[in-house]
Amino acid sequence: MILGALVDAGFDFATLKQELSKLNLPSFNITSQKVKRCGIGGTKVDVVIRKEVPKELGVRSQDSRFRTQGHAHRKVEDIYNIIDNSSVNEDVKTDSKKVFLRLAEAESKVHSTLVTEAYFHEVGAVDAIVDIVGSVIAIKGLGIEKIYASPMRTGYGYMECLHGRLPIPSPVTLELLKGFQVDSTSIPYELVTPTGAAILATLGEAKDKYPTLSLSQVGYGAGKRDNPELPNLLRVVIGEVLPAAAAEEIWVVETNIDDMTGEICGYIFDKLFEAGAVDVYTTPIQMKKCRPAILLTALVPEQALARVEAILFDQSTTFGIRTYKISRKILEREITQVETKYGTVRVKIGRLDGQIKSISPEYEDCKKIAEERNVPLKLVYSAATEACSGE
Helix, strand or coil: CCHHHHHCCCCCHHHHHHHHHHCCCEEEEEEEEEEECCCCEEEEEEECCCCCCCCCCCCEECCCCCEECCEEEHHHHHHHHHHCCCCCCCCHHHHHHHHHHHHHHHHHHHCCCCCHHHHECCCCCHHHHHHHHHHHHHHHHHCCCEEEECCCEECCEEEEEEEEEECCCCCHHHHHHHCCEEEECCCCCCCHHHHHHHHHHHHECCCCCCCCEEEEEEEEEEECCCCCCCCEEEEEEEEEEEECCCEEEEEEEEEEEECCCCCHHHHHHHHHHHHHHCCEEEEEEEEHHHHHEEEEEEEEHHHHHHHHHHHHHHHHHCCCCEEEEEEEEEEEEEEEEEECCCCCCEEEEEECCCEEEEEEHHHHHHHHHHHHCCHHHHHHHHHHHHHHHHC
């Protein structure tokens, strides 16, 4: 489905076939066709193996393959030999081998063996090799530099394989998806395979959503079944990442207070900033019995959360606080000094993609100059802003 989505997004299928022929694998054919899943059009790519190996059991070849019922059982070194002896591009070789190494590590963990001794069964067959190397070829060919993988939806139940009856998702798939968000569904068959999981886990990173893009291509890779509950499609979205303000996650800590003096509130502000809060503010609210009150809010980095909570319980009159995590975007910040006709002023500059978006003269500097020279504070602010804008 990954390969189908990349072809659907615009990678030339004839080029794909030509590049895959450089693997010099046993006779196979790769096909592409347009299909619909829940009314949405996509591309279904199939790797058809005419005959990979004889069906005799227990026959071992020189490349360490065990041939059982038409499947080649290869070790990671055997896969490496196939890739290294091909004439595909070196960067394709490098990333393809990374994917197979990740698979070998997962297989060894699940089967309690050494990475070098782990056998690929279904994943060692020609179709899986073509899927992985072909996906890397298409990724490179489309100029994709970074891959973000959304939460993985998995099925449930059991499936039959060479190991016997295994649960869905398979143990290897779950091992590969560590660090990714996994969402279960009620669909009774495999939705994420070890091959697909290995490609995304090795070459991509987990993201709830992709960054702001200048969208250029969208592709849909189709699976075999047409499931009415969920379109059996993998969507790939390709575009150029647009410059954005730096994003970070931060905690919001807040409490409603109706029985605390302003002096105590000001004191708590100072303590919260000392503890590491990046911003503290109050909002007028009305509480029960029509009492005027304040909503005290602090924006707090993870490392300062415990200290801020302790201060609110120790210093304020609150009986409880609320905490939740949010995402915020901030400009790149720089503190510089500018010369004005009134004197030297520190200025905070905010930049986005190298361009100045915000200028904020330092209040204490401007206040000191205004008092010493007996000029309006607003003129000092204006002079500092102009001096900075002219740089």
